[in-house]
Amino acid sequence: MTVRLAAGTRQQMLQHAYDCHPEEACGLLAGPVDGDVQRVFPTTNILHSSTNYTIDPKQHLAAIRAADQEGFEIVGVFHSHPHTVGYPSVTDVTLAPDPTWLYVLVGMEEYGSPTVRAFRISDGVITEEELEFEESMT
Amino acid sequence: MTTINLPTILRQHTGGAKKITASGRTVGEVFAAIGSEYPKLGEQLTSPDGGLPIFVNVFLDDEDIRYLDGLDTVVDENADITILPAVAGGR
Ligand SMILES: [Zn+2]
Numbered sequence: 001m002t003v004r005l006a007a008g009t010r011q012q013m014l015q016h017a018y019d020c021h022p023e024e025a026c027g028l029l030a031g032p033v034d035g036d037v038q039r040v041f042p043t044t045n046i047l048h049s050s051t052n053y054t055i056d057p058k059q060h061l062a063a064i065r066a067a068d069q070e071g072f073e074i075v076g077v078f079h080s081h082p083h084t085v086g087y088p089s090v091t092d093v094t095l096a097p098d099p100t101w102l103y104v105l106v107g108m109e110e111y112g113s114p115t116v117r118a119f120r121i122s123d124g125v126i127t128e129e130e131l132e133f134e135e136s137m138t
Numbered sequence: 139m140t141t142i143n144l145p146t147i148l149r150q151h152t153g154g155a156k157k158i159t160a161s162g163r164t165v166g167e168v169f170a171a172i173g174s175e176y177p178k179l180g181e182q183l184t185s186p187d188g189g190l191p192i193f194v195n196v197f198l199d200d201e202d203i204r205y206l207d208g209l210d211t212v213v214d215e216n217a218d219i220t221i222l223p224a225v226a227g228g229r
Pocket residue numbers: 079080081087088089092227228229
């Protein structure tokens with residue numbers, strides 16, 4: 001299944017990944033359930049680590065409220081791998097909180113040409129999803 | 139009655155409901171009330187030691203109850219509880 005993401009979301013995730021580098025960047029994705037990803041909420045990695053992340057729960061709450069205002073839900077999470085390939089790690093799989101969520105990985109193995117890939121993680125099984133980024137209207 | 143906002147992962151235990159209501163003097167009592175109405179959901183909100191599971195964050199209005207009195211935090215009639223999953227990973 002192809003997952004569509006609104007214009008600008010890819011750039012927002014990449015920008016946050018660069019801003020946080022060499023720490024892991026993280027954030028939440030919002031949109032209608034089973035619909036396109038419409039919003040990216042960059043968050044603080046409270047671990048400030050280059051190998052692990054934990055989203056600031058208070059910012060998570062703020063994202064839920066902001067999404068709710070627009071009739072959206074939190075439908076996924078993105079994070080970066082500052083020095084390695086953008087594929088879910090064992091830790092990512094173990095800690096994945098929701099099988100319906102989209103897990104977007106920004107891989108910065110090659111700093112100048114990052115990858116953006118997305119996965120579902122259900123019962124320890126990783127399935128890659130095809131991503132389609134909408135064109136900007138402006 | 140206190141309104142409890144649930145994340146998508148926990149709505150499977152409430153027939154899809156996003157918000158539920160329950161009564162209690164403390165967060166722990168509200169959770170006990172939730173557990174008697176939605177046993178599966180109650181299990182998700184309880185750790186074997188009787189505390190809050192580490193993969194769950196609970197906010198009373200804008201405050202994380204871990205920084206208040208945890209499950210003993212007193213709940214005001216008009217307060218809102220929001221439950222959210224801890225979101226974490228590693229390399
Ligand atoms: Zn990771």
